[in-house]
Amino acid sequence: MTASDARRLLVPVDDSVTLRNTVAYVVAEAETAATDGPVELHFVDVATTRSVDPDAPEELSEATELLERVEVWVEEDLGEDPPTGISVETAVLGADRYLFSPGDYAEAILDYAADVGADRIVLDPEYSPGGATPMLRPLQLELTRDDIAVEEAPVERRTEATVLGRAASLPKYLTVFGASYLFYMLLSAWKPLDFLTGFFTATLVAVLLAPVAFSQQPSVFRVGKQLARMAVFVPYLLKEIAVANLQIAYVVLHPSLPIDPKIVELRAAVWGDAPVTTLANSITLTPGTLTVDVTDRAFDIHSLTAGSREDLFAGGLERAVRFVFYGREAAAIASPRERGDDGEGQDG
Structure with missing residues (x-):
């Protein structure tokens, strides 16, 4: 050099x-x-x-x-x-x-x-x-x-530094174990044997998945805030689903069947597995839109009507998901249309 x-x-x-x-x-x-x-x-x-x-x-x-x-x-x-x-x-x-x-x-x-x-x-x-x-x-x-x-840099990698070895930590193990155990018990009859089998099942899940389940250390305070905001998000999502159902019902019952199917790309300001998955599934649950593919932050979405695309790029669902995972400040970010994403796509 x-x-x-x-x-x-x-x-x-x-x-x-x-x-x-x-x-x-x-x-x-x-x-x-x-x-x-x-x-x-x-x-x-x-x-x-x-x-x-x-x-x-x-x-x-x-x-x-x-x-x-x-x-x-x-x-x-x-x-x-x-x-x-x-x-x-x-x-x-x-x-x-x-x-x-x-x-x-x-x-x-x-x-x-x-x-x-x-x-x-x-x-x-x-x-x-x-x-x-x-x-x-x-x-x-x-x-x-x-x-x-x-x-x-020409430095040696430690051979034991696999993904599992790097990512594992006690908070991750405890978080995955607790979530798995709770889910198991919710599906069980709460008999003494269920508590025992649930413990062993949750332990196995934690050992296998805890090292790769999070990209950062879990925080009880952060997760608690996200769960509280999720309680606000769910009624909002149900309202959006109900409104979209009425809009699609109108289209189906209209004599001229005014549909205009297109596949559009939404570049959403969300990041991380859980927020991206939540937004993708929320879009799919809302009648008139279907998430076809997600690459990085680009969502390929099939939309049935111009109205569904208008709602999509108005950014209501995106803002709601940001609010759940990142808080009030993140909800104030500009909508996709305000960021210059006009939602042009292919006919579908």
Whole structure:
């Protein structure tokens, strides 16, 4: 690596089993390059939908703590007599925008790289800012669209660091066990044997699914708020279903059968498995619209009438789902039509 390549290194960080080794590699490269001139190390934590998440302060605190930990590691690796010319900068990116796909994350990273004049990006081989879903390969492809060198830190992956090993934690086990046990008992006759078989069944489910059931640590406080907001959402959804039923009944009974079927794409401002699934199923439950496919945040929806499309892009259901999972602030985000999504689609 030449000195010019190493003058400004940008290192996106996320809590992973290889992050410590990646930091050590970057510091070693900086020490080598520092013999020819000043070196700036930029460590950045890319935010995950923090701009509209009411739990953003908690997540931003975690990001700040991780970056502080990285700074401590850099100091350790530089030793008591660090070479001159090496400086460290940290930042949290993406808190002012909505991030979902690898392209969104790449754009945030490249914007920062352009701002600071970074000429090389070093990626942790286990880097995955979106949660448990692997993102490194598609992110690398997205980053190469700009004129900047991108490399993967040549550090060893711990062979035991599988998805199960990385993701498992006591809160996840307890949450999955409790939910599974409660569901089992709701379907049982509450006999003594049911309590025993329910315990073993819930334990098995927790062992198998807890490591991959969440992209972040479960929070009793957060889940409690979401359940309370869900109690408000359900009556709203039932009202929307009833209104849509009346609209479809009118269309069916009208002599001219005024239907205009089309498949449209809705780019919804929701993220995460549970919110996306909730919105997709809510759209399907509402007569006149059917969720056909979901890719990232793009929903392919079959709509039967122009009125159903109008309601869809007015954003009522989307706002309601955001309210359930992210709170009142997220509900105030512009509707799809206000964001410029006109809902044009294919005839169906």
